[in-house]
Amino acid sequence: MKHFTKEHAQTIAKKLACSLREDRAHTTAEVFEGETLVARFGIRRGSRELGHDHLPSELHLRRMECKALYDCTLDRFGYIRLMRERGELPPSPTEQA
């Protein structure tokens, strides 16, 4: 059973305001915060039902958090905050102050 499909990947890419790059093997979505690259994940070309179960690990999330990102219970702001809490990003200047 596929937990994440291309539809999940596309929706999440849109929600995180990713920049998309057409690589040779697949389309790559990049998540930036300011100028810092936080995460990259591949979106397979082809059917919307294609499996993308690597999505949580590439976004540095747990599976449920990734679902929450798709289901709208976690937004870009929440995702970036989570990344800061996990040390993927340095604390924001306001938090440092």
Added chain:
Amino acid sequence: MKMTCPAESDPRPAPPVVEARLAKAPTKHAGKLQALTQDLWLTGEFTSGPFESVAAVAMGHEFLNLSWAPVQQANILALSDAYLAKSGQMVRERLQEQLGVVFGHSRELDAIRGELAALRQLLETLTGKVDRLAANPVHTICVRSFAPEPFEVAVPLDILIAPDEEDGFQAAFLDAKLHAYGETKEDALSNIKATILDTYRRLCEMPDTRLGRSMLRQKQVLNHYLREAQTR
């Protein structure tokens, strides 16, 4: 109007004492018969409809030593009606109970049938996966070259190739958390190699200060395994 019991053809002559007693209290035996009949109803021994009155009279002859007993027709009709009402209600209740049991079983059977169908589908899915795994076991391929790409392999890379859940194959370079897919093992391998190089190029374009922790780690891992080929 009075009615006699149907034992007129009884060959036994009625004792005069009984006749005299019956003349004084013609409905006395009817009361006994009614009580007897009611007892029999309650114990459920009579199930043959209104004929139990006749049967009760016959039993009265047999057990109570009655040769014949005048009873009120109204009593017999009332007994008959009461019995019919009571037996009808009993039959209705029993029927409802039985139908309830039958429909209850039917609902349970439907639920069991649904669960069985789901289990059968799950079993088919699992069987398919097991067959695919048996036919295409997970294995590792050691990559020593990216030719003709202008990159050299400093340390051979172990690429994991596994059948995808439904169809095709997935390839993973776990050290750098990179994944790719393909219709065949060769496609999957080719795609993971392309992904590794695209990622390496992209991360090398960016200064370390612009990379998040995992991105920086990925860059460091790829730098450990790869280097750009020296042009001569």
